[in-house]
Amino acid sequence: MGKVKVDVTMSLDGFIAGPNQSREHPLGEGAQGLHDWAFELASFREAHGETGGETGTDDEILDEAFRAVGATVMGRHMFGGGEGPWGSDASFDDPWEGWWGDDPPYHGPVFVLTHHPREKVTKEGGTTFTFVTDGIEAALEQAQAAVGEKDVLVAGGGDAVQQYLKAGLLDELQIHVVPQLLGGGARLFDNLGADLPELEVTRVVESPAVTHLRYRVVK
Amino acid sequence: MGKVKVDVTMSLDGFIAGPNQSREHPLGEGAQGLHDWAFELASFREAHGETGGETGTDDEILDEAFRAVGATVMGRHMFGGGEGPWGSDASFDDPWEGWWGDDPPYHGPVFVLTHHPREKVTKEGGTTFTFVTDGIEAALEQAQAAVGEKDVLVAGGGDAVQQYLKAGLLDELQIHVVPQLLGGGARLFDNLGADLPELEVTRVVESPAVTHLRYRVVK
Numbered sequence: 001m002g003k004v005k006v007d008v009t010m011s012l013d014g015f016i017a018g019p020n021q022s023r024e025h026p027l028g029e030g031a032q033g034l035h036d037w038a039f040e041l042a043s044f045r046e047a048h049g050e051t052g053g054e055t056g057t058d059d060e061i062l063d064e065a066f067r068a069v070g071a072t073v074m075g076r077h078m079f080g081g082g083e084g085p086w087g088s089d090a091s092f093d094d095p096w097e098g099w100w101g102d103d104p105p106y107h108g109p110v111f112v113l114t115h116h117p118r119e120k121v122t123k124e125g126g127t128t129f130t131f132v133t134d135g136i137e138a139a140l141e142q143a144q145a146a147v148g149e150k151d152v153l154v155a156g157g158g159d160a161v162q163q164y165l166k167a168g169l170l171d172e173l174q175i176h177v178v179p180q181l182l183g184g185g186a187r188l189f190d191n192l193g194a195d196l197p198e199l200e201v202t203r204v205v206e207s208p209a210v211t212h213l214r215y216r217v218v219k
Numbered sequence: 220m221g222k223v224k225v226d227v228t229m230s231l232d233g234f235i236a237g238p239n240q241s242r243e244h245p246l247g248e249g250a251q252g253l254h255d256w257a258f259e260l261a262s263f264r265e266a267h268g269e270t271g272g273e274t275g276t277d278d279e280i281l282d283e284a285f286r287a288v289g290a291t292v293m294g295r296h297m298f299g300g301g302e303g304p305w306g307s308d309a310s311f312d313d314p315w316e317g318w319w320g321d322d323p324p325y326h327g328p329v330f331v332l333t334h335h336p337r338e339k340v341t342k343e344g345g346t347t348f349t350f351v352t353d354g355i356e357a358a359l360e361q362a363q364a365a366v367g368e369k370d371v372l373v374a375g376g377g378d379a380v381q382q383y384l385k386a387g388l389l390d391e392l393q394i395h396v397v398p399q400l401l402g403g404g405a406r407l408f409d410n411l412g413a414d415l416p417e418l419e420v421t422r423v424v425e426s427p428a429v430t431h432l433r434y435r436v437v438k
Binding site: 201 | 232406411432
């Protein structure tokens with residue numbers, strides 16, 4: 001079976017999104033630059049249906065991450081925002097199908113953690129969004145059943161990562177630390193409490209734009 | 220004039236101390252292991268009046284940091300804990316002279332940020348503690364006047380670092396990220412708000428025990 005891993009971009013001060021997520025600001029306010037390191041890379045462009053782009057260290061890291069993943073788990077707000085039953089939040093009108101457009105970059109099954117049932121959404125390029133209402137273990141089991149030997153990515157947001165980390169269900173964390181201070185927003189590591197797993201650093205790769213830190217979760 | 224810099228050990232989840240600082244737990248609870256990477260290094264032992272110890276990458280980084288510093292600024296709780304006028308907190312009895320023992324590792328002038336006046340404390344090995352009640356700029360000016368061309372270290376805690384960062388008074392941040400999750404305590408980066416300086420990564424050095432990240436503050 002593959003790994004269960006987190007692969008996320010974080011500001012030096014620990015944020016993976018800005019405050020006040022809205023339809024206009026999927027990543028919250030002030031966090032637009034957080035992913036600048038990735039946008040022009042060849043692997044990022046390929047995942048988004050484009051050609052060309054920059055190669056080099058950062059691209060190799062991102063390409064490796066993309067290729068290893070067979071299925072993705074994400075929290076509700078990473079899929080599409082809003083609160084309560086789907087379609088009940090006026091700022092996120094039904095049948096709006098999330099942030100990810102017609103051809104999302106996942107190209108495989110995505111399992112969305114939610115308290116509210118919704119029919120599966122099928123997109124172009126092999127991406128499907130399945131809405132899981134019976135908890136993080138159930139979502140992970142469905143993801144693992146779907147991928148065989150490939151890895152399962154817990155994509156975010158912070159709440160989802162924290163739940164999997166506290167439950168001891170993660171094998172690996174890769175954190176792309178960008179030299180930025182956001183000053184506020186959603187933290188990757190928050191509300192974790194005690195009894196956390198030990199970590200072991202397995203790789204550090206640097207570039208001017210971002211430092212790629214990878215850790216193994218010691219079971 | 221030398222640099223004004225921060226050089227601090229941080230857990231992966233952003234903490235530089237645990238919760239509930241007390242006379243028994245100067246670094247708060249659960250944070251004892253945060254500095255394990257440094258204790259056996261030759262440079263650390265030398266600064267603490269001992270000989271021998273490990274050499275190698277981590278030692279070179281720490282030795283460089285020690286040698287560059289001519290004066291240190293720290294917050295009150297990094298000197299000695301307690302609240303209110305000195306000697307008024309029963310758990311930190313006067314004339315207790317802080318965490319640092321008779322021969323502190325600073326070997327130069329230390330300026331302690333406090334709201335409460337106190338006479339200068341002189342220790343062995345060249346360390347003095349001067350208590351500054353008129354703000355962070357005044358403490359920095361005194362430190363710079365004392366050191367000439369050497370660097371001023373803003374040693375901590377988090378509150379002090381945050382104040383200097385927000386005021387635009389720092390030139391460099393070096394953060395030693397240890398592969399640990401504390402889950403709670405005092406964050407290095409907290410309550411920073413907006414309008415923060417830009418950063419540029421200037422060095423990344425790894426070892427199994429710790430990742431040394433260095434940033435220039437872009438003015």
